[in-house]
Amino acid sequence: MKLWLPVLGCFLAALAATNGADFNGFQLYLVSVETREQLEKIHELTRNDAYDFWDVPRLNRKARVMVNRRDEGKFEGFLEQHEFDFDIAAENVQQLLNNEKSKNEEHLKKVRRNAGTKSTINFDHYWTLEEVYDFVEEVAAKSDMVTAFDIGTTHEGRPLKALTLSKNGYINMERPVVFIDAGIHAREWATIMTIMHLLHEFTEHPELYAEQLDNTDFVIIPVLNPDGYVFAHQENRLWRKNRAQYNMLCAGVDLNRNFPAMWRFTSNACTSSYAGPFTTSEPETRAMMSLMDQYKAAMVMYVAVHTSGEMVLWPWGYKATYVDNWEEHDELGKQAAAAIVAVGGPEWTVGNSVEVLNYEASGATDDYAYTVGARLAYTIELKGAGTTGFEIAAEEISKCTRETMELYKVFFKYAGGLALPNKDQ
Numbered sequence: 001m002k003l004w005l006p007v008l009g010c011f012l013a014a015l016a017a018t019n020g021a022d023f024n025g026f027q028l029y030l031v032s033v034e035t036r037e038q039l040e041k042i043h044e045l046t047r048n049d050a051y052d053f054w055d056v057p058r059l060n061r062k063a064r065v066m067v068n069r070r071d072e073g074k075f076e077g078f079l080e081q082h083e084f085d086f087d088i089a090a091e092n093v094q095q096l097l098n099n100e101k102s103k104n105e106e107h108l109k110k111v112r113r114n115a116g117t118k119s120t121i122n123f124d125h126y127w128t129l130e131e132v133y134d135f136v137e138e139v140a141a142k143s144d145m146v147t148a149f150d151i152g153t154t155h156e157g158r159p160l161k162a163l164t165l166s167k168n169g170y171i172n173m174e175r176p177v178v179f180i181d182a183g184i185h186a187r188e189w190a191t192i193m194t195i196m197h198l199l200h201e202f203t204e205h206p207e208l209y210a211e212q213l214d215n216t217d218f219v220i221i222p223v224l225n226p227d228g229y230v231f232a233h234q235e236n237r238l239w240r241k242n243r244a245q246y247n248m249l250c251a252g253v254d255l256n257r258n259f260p261a262m263w264r265f266t267s268n269a270c271t272s273s274y275a276g277p278f279t280t281s282e283p284e285t286r287a288m289m290s291l292m293d294q295y296k297a298a299m300v301m302y303v304a305v306h307t308s309g310e311m312v313l314w315p316w317g318y319k320a321t322y323v324d325n326w327e328e329h330d331e332l333g334k335q336a337a338a339a340i341v342a343v344g345g346p347e348w349t350v351g352n353s354v355e356v357l358n359y360e361a362s363g364a365t366d367d368y369a370y371t372v373g374a375r376l377a378y379t380i381e382l383k384g385a386g387t388t389g390f391e392i393a394a395e396e397i398s399k400c401t402r403e404t405m406e407l408y409k410v411f412f413k414y415a416g417g418l419a420l421p422n423k424d425q
Helices: 004-017 036-046 069-081 093-115 129-142 189-204 206-213 226-234 283-295 326-342 353-357 365-371 394-415
Strands: 026-033 051-053 061-068 085-090 146-153 159-165 177-182 217-221 299-307 311-314 349-352 376-382
Touching: 026 036, 026 069, 026 093, 036 051, 036 069, 061 069, 085 093, 093 394, 129 146, 129 159, 129 189, 129 226, 146 283, 159 189, 159 283, 177 189, 177 283, 177 394, 189 206, 189 217, 189 226, 189 299, 189 376, 189 394, 206 394, 217 283, 283 365, 299 365, 299 394, 311 326, 311 353, 326 349, 326 376, 326 394, 349 353, 365 376, 376 394
Parallel strands: 177 217, 177 299, 299 376, 311 349
Antiparallel strands: 026 061, 026 085, 051 061, 146 159, 159 217, 311 376
């Protein structure tokens, strides 16, 4: 019986990890990538799920990597062997996350005091799922341009909401459609805030966005991973996947690996990029596919919003090959990136997903959207957070949403001038 105690202990620890997390035993490293050889080497580590890369390693950039203290000797030995420069940004990741949470909460209290109201409808804190859904329903009730509806139900029984936005009041499939989603990865909260800001701006100040609204309609899923988003808010700030339970030890599927775009099976359900037991296994995946199928005859552009790294990425992502109209993708991406710089934002990298990220990713939403007919399919990676937390601090959200709006304006103005896809697609 005693022989089973260590095994049982490991089992219970792993089981607990599916319900919450404590990161007191983890450190956060800043690793500088200065040569092509170092880039190749560090990408070997990204395939090891013992290391949580908060940023994709890129040449002449610093990547944040969370490492368990029990692995720090091995990790630092690897870095020293290959002559990486590195610093420890935080000796206790849990303390870093606690500080991030406290600062966000304190900033929200300050905003509310200054406004003299208890209202949570502002862009100075990260909204809960309830706040997001309430805002979507409120806007739909007030604006003739917006219709909100449910497109499915998650593993934990939450509604998966979507909306359409059209100056005509409805989508008649005679104007170009832009399809947008955010929040597919549970910990990427800033993505959702840029969509909430977009919705607010388009409905409150439509006269300022005639170039985007006069000729273009929109289909939007503001939170593609509701279960994961709630879990990240309440239990584990660094949670990435949904909350599907396919074995007793590890929960979750990476929804951005679950789409039928050269899907590949990954056997270990405990990895952060687990693709699911089979393609389209997840209700969130199937709901988005069904919605996209409904509008694909008019869909000219797809935009997936992620964090972080300041990047505009275009297909293919499953292999190191360009799509046929890659030059159009690249040129528009560069125009959008320049618009961010023009308002004081950071420089963004624009390019093919595999070339920029230095890895292949099968089953992703942008590749899928391109295969079903979107002329342009992008993944954008918003501004990163530095060393103050996983994402940008609460006081920086408004600046991020305003800068990202400039990118959206360029994208959506261009989309309005595109011809519709073949109706037979």
